[in-house]
Amino acid sequence: MTVLASIRDLAVTHRRDGIEVAALKNVTLDVQAGERLAIIGESGSGKSTLALAIAGLLPKSARIGGSIEWFAPPLGGRDIGFVFQDPSASLDPVMSVSKQIAEVVHTHLGLGWPASRAKARTLLERVRLPDPDSALHAFPHQLSGGQKQRVAIAAAIAAGPKLLIADEATSALDTIVQAEIVALIRRLVTEDGMTLLFISHDIALAAELAERIAVFRHGALVELGTTRQIIDAPSQAYTRTLLDAHIGLDADLLLNRSGLPA
Amino acid sequence: MSLLAVSNLTKNYRRTGKPVAAVDDVSFTIEPGETLALAGPSGSGKSTIARLVLRLIEPDAGRIEFEGSDFLALRGVALRARRARLQMVFQDPLAAFNPRATVARVLDDPLRVHGIAPRTERPRRIAALLERVGLAVDLAPRAIHEISGGQRQRVAIARAIATKPSLIVLDEAVSALDVSVRGQILDLLLDLQRRERIAFLFISHDLGVVRAVAHRVILLDAGRIAESGDARTVIDLPQSAVGKALVAAAPRLNRYRP
Amino acid sequence: MSRLRRFLHTPEAVAGAILLAVLFAMALSASLLFPGDPQAIAGPALLPPFQDWSLPLGTDRLGRDVLAELFHGARTSLAVGLAAAAAALVIGAVVGTLAGFAGGLVDEVLMRIADAFQTVPGFLLALAFVSVVGPSLGVVVAAIALGTWTGPARIARAEVLSIRERDYVAGARVIGMHPLEIAFREVLPNALPPVLAMSSVIVAAAILTEAALSFLGLGDPNRVTWGGMIAEGRTVLRTAPFLSIVPGIALVLTVLGVYLAGEGIVETTAVRRGLS
Numbered sequence: 175m176t177v178l179a180s181i182r183d184l185a186v187t188h189r190r191d192g193i194e195v196a197a198l199k200n201v202t203l204d205v206q207a208g209e210r211l212a213i214i215g216e217s218g219s220g221k222s223t224l225a226l227a228i229a230g231l232l233p234k235s236a237r238i239g240g241s242i243e244w245f246a247p248p249l250g251g252r253d254i255g256f257v258f259q260d261p262s263a264s265l266d267p268v269m270s271v272s273k274q275i276a277e278v279v280h281t282h283l284g285l286g287w288p289a290s291r292a293k294a295r296t297l298l299e300r301v302r303l304p305d306p307d308s309a310l311h312a313f314p315h316q317l318s319g320g321q322k323q324r325v326a327i328a329a330a331i332a333a334g335p336k337l338l339i340a341d342e343a344t345s346a347l348d349t350i351v352q353a354e355i356v357a358l359i360r361r362l363v364t365e366d367g368m369t370l371l372f373i374s375h376d377i378a379l380a381a382e383l384a385e386r387i388a389v390f391r392h393g394a395l396v397e398l399g400t401t402r403q404i405i406d407a408p409s410q411a412y413t414r415t416l417l418d419a420h421i422g423l424d425a426d427l428l429l430n431r432s433g434l435p436a
Numbered sequence: 437m438s439l440l441a442v443s444n445l446t447k448n449y450r451r452t453g454k455p456v457a458a459v460d461d462v463s464f465t466i467e468p469g470e471t472l473a474l475a476g477p478s479g480s481g482k483s484t485i486a487r488l489v490l491r492l493i494e495p496d497a498g499r500i501e502f503e504g505s506d507f508l509a510l511r512g513v514a515l516r517a518r519r520a521r522l523q524m525v526f527q528d529p530l531a532a533f534n535p536r537a538t539v540a541r542v543l544d545d546p547l548r549v550h551g552i553a554p555r556t557e558r559p560r561r562i563a564a565l566l567e568r569v570g571l572a573v574d575l576a577p578r579a580i581h582e583i584s585g586g587q588r589q590r591v592a593i594a595r596a597i598a599t600k601p602s603l604i605v606l607d608e609a610v611s612a613l614d615v616s617v618r619g620q621i622l623d624l625l626l627d628l629q630r631r632e633r634i635a636f637l638f639i640s641h642d643l644g645v646v647r648a649v650a651h652r653v654i655l656l657d658a659g660r661i662a663e664s665g666d667a668r669t670v671i672d673l674p675q676s677a678v679g680k681a682l683v684a685a686a687p688r689l690n691r692y693r694p
Numbered sequence: 695m696s697r698l699r700r701f702l703h704t705p706e707a708v709a710g711a712i713l714l715a716v717l718f719a720m721a722l723s724a725s726l727l728f729p730g731d732p733q734a735i736a737g738p739a740l741l742p743p744f745q746d747w748s749l750p751l752g753t754d755r756l757g758r759d760v761l762a763e764l765f766h767g768a769r770t771s772l773a774v775g776l777a778a779a780a781a782a783l784v785i786g787a788v789v790g791t792l793a794g795f796a797g798g799l800v801d802e803v804l805m806r807i808a809d810a811f812q813t814v815p816g817f818l819l820a821l822a823f824v825s826v827v828g829p830s831l832g833v834v835v836a837a838i839a840l841g842t843w844t845g846p847a848r849i850a851r852a853e854v855l856s857i858r859e860r861d862y863v864a865g866a867r868v869i870g871m872h873p874l875e876i877a878f879r880e881v882l883p884n885a886l887p888p889v890l891a892m893s894s895v896i897v898a899a900a901i902l903t904e905a906a907l908s909f910l911g912l913g914d915p916n917r918v919t920w921g922g923m924i925a926e927g928r929t930v931l932r933t934a935p936f937l938s939i940v941p942g943i944a945l946v947l948t949v950l951g952v953y954l955a956g957e958g959i960v961e962t963t964a965v966r967r968g969l970s
Contacts, residue, residue: 406691
């Protein structure tokens with residue numbers, strides 16, 4: 175298996191009001207080409223910083239140490255697609271859906287505007303947006319949260335990226351829509367042979383989608399393994415804590431039902 | 437007699453001219469010391485019901501009886517006084533507090549507004565509230581934005597119990613918390629319920645959590661009740677379409693347990 | 695204090711602060727350096743500047759000490775400018791908060807009143823008010839505030855409209871807080887920053903309006919004002935132009951100082967908010 179990106183001793187520090195805050199500490203990690211890798215962790219774990227660092231989207235003020243070696247150096251925006259948590263914030267509110275997607279196609283694939291628009295329509299079909307023809311002329315505020323995220327995904331894959339990064343892309347959605355978006359991401363990644371970096375706080379969700387899971391805490395990589403290893407035989411206590419904290423449909427009841435009112 | 441009895445509650449919103457029912461003819465009761473969960477997809481009306489029950493918005497039709505009297509008939513001073521008994525904890529504990537507030541001020545407000553303790557005695561009460569929710573007393577002078585998310589939600593719970601309520605509306609109160617903190621907050625809530633017989637209206641989209649902490653559940657779909665009953669029974673074997681969809685969509689760990 | 699440091703790193707802000715410091719020093723030291731009545735005759739009439747070092751800036755048509763007048767005039771300018779701006783900001787913030795928070799009929803009535811005030815040019819309003827009520831320092835302050843409170847009111851209202859939908863306002867209602875306390879203790883303080891950002895422009899405009907009123911003879915007749923000095927000098931503009939130029943320069947530097955310092959403050963606080 176080829177390595178898409180090999181991350182070596184990556185360290186990122188932010189300056190805030192003159193104080194240095196370490197967001198990532200000496201992270202070493204290989205992203206395999208074509209794999210679905212989940213990065214999980216709680217707030218402050220550095221998982222989003224890692225996503226931004228890989229995508230080359232860190233603010234200029236961030237101090238970066240270590241290296242990210244690419245199999246083939248990517249062109250940001252074309253070779254890396256990025257889906258953010260809040261689709262309302264990542265879509266332009268005054269630009270129609272077709273224009274936003276066609277612009278990506280036009281910029282990165284060099285197609286003319288009519289061809290770019292046609293491609294946008296195909297993309298909307300691919301992300302299973304109901305009624306893609308009328309959606310083309312819609313503006314983001316006319317769509318539901320799930321539909322907006324579908325449009326954001328269409329824009330992210332428009333230039334045919336090798337790597338798709340989804341940063342908490344389903345966290346703002348309800349469970350049903352979340353499952354639909356996860357299924358969509360899985361299908362698109364498989365169809366296009368993309369590598370997926372799935373950033374999430376939800377270990378169960380990550381386990382459903384990813385082949386490998388990397389657990390982060392306080393800016394450091396705690397544990398990396400195949401999904402089965404992480405779920406069934408975690409080597410680190412913190413991973414076990416995360417697994418035990420998951421309250422699934424089969425979890426033990428927390429409620430002591432003896433005192434139940436009649 | 438039920439602690440809270442909601443009957444035929446209806447609320448319409450105007451969206452591009454035509455009215456859309458956010459809550460459509462919803463009735464339910466909550467008994468003292470009970471947890472009733474409202475679950476459903478986004479837009480199902482669960483948060484609107486929470487805000488109606490709290491009289492943050494007014495219904496278009498329906499009745500709300502709280503502690504034996506007509507809650508919707510209360511106005512002005514009488515309504516504000518009764519609010520002591522019906523509290524709320526929000527999803528995002530940072531947005532739920534004045535950005536300029538300190539922990540002490542946030543807890544001082546309900547004590548002062550309801551005349552629960554004279555000024556000189558309030559610092560002692562605040563300390564007791566902080567201890568009750570498992571926080572260090574020296575947190576009091578800190579600004580709300582300086583403390584962690586889990587600590588903030590504990591402060592929110594302390595504020596809610598300051599006026600000795602009989603019912604607390606928990607609007608996605610643990611959804612934004614880190615999983616390791618979530619369990620502790622749920623434990624705290626259940627402990628409060630056990631000791632002080634506080635009832636909860638538990639709004640959540642997470643069926644796993646609902647099943648673990650609620651006595652009964654109401655599944656909502658497009659503003660209407662799709663199904664209701666014992667939380668475990670409903671979630672283990674849902675009958676309604678929305679119930680089946682919610683259960684099917686819940687992420688599963690499928691852990692191997694020796 | 696990193697905020698102070700950031701302020702001091704902005705050259706315009708420092709220039710503004712220095713100008714303001716000089717102005718305040720003049721206002722505060724006026725009765726120490728020139729203890730007598732500045733309107734008393736101090737020497738021969740129309741003495742040009744830099745001739746007699748006991749009267750460095752010369753004398754006016756009636757033989758009054760120009761420098762003493764300038765120092766005492768600084769007092770009036772500052773007092774009226776600050777008081778009028780403060781009054782406008784307070785009235786504006788209160789009206790805007792009430793309108794935005796209460797909504798409905800209250801909002802409608804208050805905003806129509808604001809409309810009515812806004813359709814009449816502020817200076818005309820001040821002019822009419824002073825000529826009806828009669829010129830005194832308090833009346834001039836009220837007259838200027840009357841024409842300027844609508845701007846802060848609109849900004850406060852817009853800010854309150856967005857803040858009142860936040861969770862913490864709902865939270866304050868849930869604990870049973872009185873609506874007026876919610877409006878003025880929870881909402882208003884958080885709506886203030888953009889309103890205060892206007893204050894430098896308002897103070898500068900108030901100083902200019904006061905000068906213009908005095909120039910037209912509608913200032914407080916018992917006080918020396920820069921506008922009054924310029925008007926005095928107008929009659930002898932050809933023979934003794936310095937009588938108008940000196941207070942004119944003082945006025946320009948004051949307005950510039952207020953504006954630059956105010957912008958500096960806005961800039962430094964904006965940077966802070968942008969970071970967090």
